[in-house]
Amino acid sequence: MHNEYLPFPSKILDIIEHTDKEHTFRMEYQGDVKPGQFFEVSIPKLGEAPISVSGIEEGIIDLTIRKVGRVTDEIFNLLHGDKLFLRGPYGNGFDLDNYRNKELLVVAGGTGLSPVRGVIDHFARNPEDCKGLSLVAGFKSPADILFFADQARWRETIDIILTVDALDCDPGDMVCEIGLVTEHLPKLKIQDYSTAVAIVVGPPMMMHFTCLQLLDLGFKEENIWISQERKMCCGLGKCGHCKINESYVCLDGPVYNYTQGRYMID
Numbered sequence: 001m002h003n004e005y006l007p008f009p010s011k012i013l014d015i016i017e018h019t020d021k022e023h024t025f026r027m028e029y030q031g032d033v034k035p036g037q038f039f040e041v042s043i044p045k046l047g048e049a050p051i052s053v054s055g056i057e058e059g060i061i062d063l064t065i066r067k068v069g070r071v072t073d074e075i076f077n078l079l080h081g082d083k084l085f086l087r088g089p090y091g092n093g094f095d096l097d098n099y100r101n102k103e104l105l106v107v108a109g110g111t112g113l114s115p116v117r118g119v120i121d122h123f124a125r126n127p128e129d130c131k132g133l134s135l136v137a138g139f140k141s142p143a144d145i146l147f148f149a150d151q152a153r154w155r156e157t158i159d160i161i162l163t164v165d166a167l168d169c170d171p172g173d174m175v176c177e178i179g180l181v182t183e184h185l186p187k188l189k190i191q192d193y194s195t196a197v198a199i200v201v202g203p204p205m206m207m208h209f210t211c212l213q214l215l216d217l218g219f220k221e222e223n224i225w226i227s228q229e230r231k232m233c234c235g236l237g238k239c240g241h242c243k244i245n246e247s248y249v250c251l252d253g254p255v256y257n258y259t260q261g262r263y264m265i266d
């Protein structure tokens with residue numbers, strides 16, 4: 001009988017160190033997966049952690065992990081060639097058809113850039129697939145900036161505003177503004193707010209105020225998507241840990257249209 005809790009081993013092909021506490025683990029993976037979906041990543045006898053897919057290539061998925069506790073601390077002790085255990089992918093992920101042939105704005109805060117990286121990458125590589133893409137990415141300080149190399153590449157085809165809460169260290173060659181993401185939204189060159197679509201991912205407070213401001217600017221509620229992070233256990237809609245109102249975030253989410261997601265932001 002198939003045991004859906006049984007993980008499979010996956011080899012670490014590379015480790016990209018963004019900051020002391022945030023590394024991307026490039027993992028061997030064969031199978032279908034969408035940006036915004038997640039895997040339960042485990043270390044035997046220690047535990048599991050849900051981690052979003054931050055990049056997808058032939059035979060490879062990227063998992064960008066922040067070292068915050070029991071499981072993630074142990075993952076940071078692993079090396080190139082070691083194995084992690086995965087089960088998934090779980091969740092709905094981002095449906096690229098919602099954004100095709102439209103003006104797309106992505107607003108990401110901190111590690112929120114990770115689940116949406118695959119969407120940005122798709123439209124940055126295929127700019128003819130949408131009517132324009134703008135990214136506003138906010139981090140605490142220059143030392144916290146993630147995916148800097150990607151951002152340099154994305155800049156060739158998309159508009160990027162990179163902003164930090166405070167310039168508490170030398171930003172080097174990074175072109176970055178100061179202030180919260182919401183302070184920069186009015187600078188965007190959106191042609192038609194009533195038809196533009198937006199994805200907002202980050203801490204709950206950031207998503208709350210960003211979505212309110214997008215509505216003020218003229219975005220329609222049904223044209224905004226958010227991604228929710230919730231404490232999870234099974235990832236399979238069985239344990240109820242992730243349930244908000246009537247929705248199981250591990251099954252129905254973590255990506256929600258704002259018409260539904262607005263009632264779920266903390």
Ligand SMILES: Cc1cc2nc3c(=O)[nH]c(=O)nc-3n(C[C@H](O)[C@H](O)[C@H](O)COP(=O)(O)OP(=O)(O)OC[C@H]3O[C@@H](n4cnc5c(N)ncnc54)[C@H](O)[C@@H]3O)c2cc1C
Pocket residue numbers: 038047048049050051052053063064065066067068069070071072073111114115228229230231232254
């Ligand atoms: C759908 C989803 C996608 C996620 N994607 C990523 C990702 O791409 N990269 C990443 O680094 N993290 C991601 N997380 C958060 C990640 O799952 C937790 O940080 C991880 O489970 C912590 O495990 P741990 O054993 O290392 O820490 P623990 O020892 O369990 O806890 C350390 C601290 O983190 C808090 N914490 C634990 N789990 C969560 C959680 N799910 N959400 C918020 N706080 C938590 C605890 O309350 C505690 O304060 C995601 C969570 C969800 C639900």
Ligand code: FES
Pocket residue numbers: 231232233234235236237238239240241242243248249250251
């Ligand atoms: S994590 Fe168990 S029901 Fe969603």
